[in-house]
Amino acid sequence: MIIKYLIEKEFKQLWRNPFILFIIIALPVLVMLVFPWATTMEIKNVNVAVVDNDRSDLSRLLTEKIASTEYFDITGVFMRSEEAMQEIEYGDADIILEIPYGFEEDILSDANSSLLIEANAVNGTKASLGSSYLEMIIVSFAEQAGVSRGALSVSAPGGIAVDSYYWFNPAMDYKIPMIPALIMLVVALITGFLPAMNIVGEKEAGTIEQINVTPVPKITFIVGKLIPYWIIGVVVLSVGMVVAWLLYGLRPEGSVLLLFGLSFVFIFGISGLGLIISNYSSTMQQAMFMIFFIIIVFILMCGIFTPISSMPEWARIISMFDPFTYFAEIMRMIYLKGSTLRDILPNVYPLIAFFVVITGWAILSYRKRG
């Protein structure tokens, strides 16, 4: 079995390449340890400038209540809206809360009172999440103050209480849905793009020439290149899952077997993509840029950071051709929802289609000899 020697050689070289070895170890560790915290959508330390036109006990109490949460910092209480606006312009405040004159009186006399929330939307997420947090605090403040709900209107219609329950992630922890997606990213990087770089590296060094004049069939050579990375990919996947469990207490709700099975389909597909890149590039630099381009598109279009449903039509069409879209969804569904194969079929078919198309293309582009 010649392939055994090819794989043996590949591992020998891998052990002697400290940089690649470092990447293989550091990438999953960094991604699993750091990124879940960095990718959180949770908004903290929003700076609020309060314009208190009422200067009453109630308005002061409200201000204190806002300041007491970990979400908000009060940058100052101002007399006039212009001063607060200046805070926003200087970037010192993110949100202005304007309390109207007669706020306390209106509330206590059961009349309606309106507060104004203005947000700096340069950072859209911070603005929208910040103002909705602020609304929630004001509404609960009004409840605590013993004021009937109808009396206080922010922007939500009065009189209706909305209680939310976040299924599959009750604490609405942003890290939880990110982790399965991040595991996918690491696996894709290691199984798809490292072998592609490796093959192009042999082209650049000319060593592939010496292999090509041996009786070793090309397919054996290529598979011998891929197998070590498949093994590493599965190891990284397992390590990622263990880290997710130990560090974040996250275990797949669904079948681990199913998860591994579909991971193989995904890994084979991504490897094929790497092969296509290696067929079309003759230098490491070309391969690097092609990989960079593809990875950026795949990551940004796959919906792990921004929901696909809120993308415009044309962007949604692009994401339909992004294998990350389907595999990220599969990972999340198995991990968080405990979905079975039947539940995720709509995502499995496109993944298999991706695998078939890419493998076919990779083989065809390799067949051309000479």
Next chain:
Amino acid sequence: MYSIRAENLTKSYGGNEALRGVSFEVSPGEIFGIIGPDGAGKTSIFRILATLVVPDGGSASVLGLDVVRDYHEIRRRVGYMPGRFSLYQDLSVEENIRFFATLFGTTLEENYGMVKDIYSYLEPFRKRKAGALSGGMKQKLALSCALIHKPEVLFLDEPTTGVDPVSRKEFWTMLQRLKDQGLSILVSTPYMDEATLCDRIALIRKGVFLDTDSPSEIISKFDLPLLAVSGPHMASLLRDIRQIPQVFSCFAFGDTHHVVMRPSQDSIDAQINFLNTSLHAKGHNDLSIRPIRPNVEDCYMYLDSMEDRL
């Protein structure tokens, strides 16, 4: 039967014609040299014969096997050493040779006799990474790897380029020994002095062979008077010699200029006198002019300038 047979091979890359109809045969146990400058098409011939590329036109066979149809069988029975060092720089000497042995389904021990002469130079550095070897050692390792499966035909594409003179000499001694064992060797080189070490040579220029023959035959075909000229001001001397109408061509060869005179009825001494007088008139004194026997390089340069004038 010939070991290698090429018939009217053509190959172009893009619009660039690398080979424009090349034909030759190599007999068993023969060292055949392809001599020519960089870019003349030497590597293209090797790549076609080593089954790495398919020719655009013409046909070629190695050991009676067609290079396109029977490429798999050819690969088993030939050894190829590319012009560029193509072994794994991050594997040791021993690991490289063992790796290539396994790719051919053999072992170093089994074919040790084949590579012993060459590998013995390398054994002290067995554990050293191939990338850390000197140029001459790299070349010996590459040759060992090309020989490890007992090939019947050896393709060596510019094996001595970038190698020191001592290693070059050793290398050619090794080739003679391999030839004595019955291997057919196709070797290319830009060094004309190595040409005489081949049994037969082909002079290649811009994808065509200018001539194919034994080195002595090629030299004997050169029938114009050839003079070596040297003097104190070599650069201006070269320019001035070229301006003399009776001179066919003149090239700098190390510390002398080789001057080919146009055919004439005059004796060689009369031509030397004529040249001396003409150059004296241009202010060149203390010249040494003497007739010399042509070497392969003179023949190449002559054929090359003939082509240019056609």
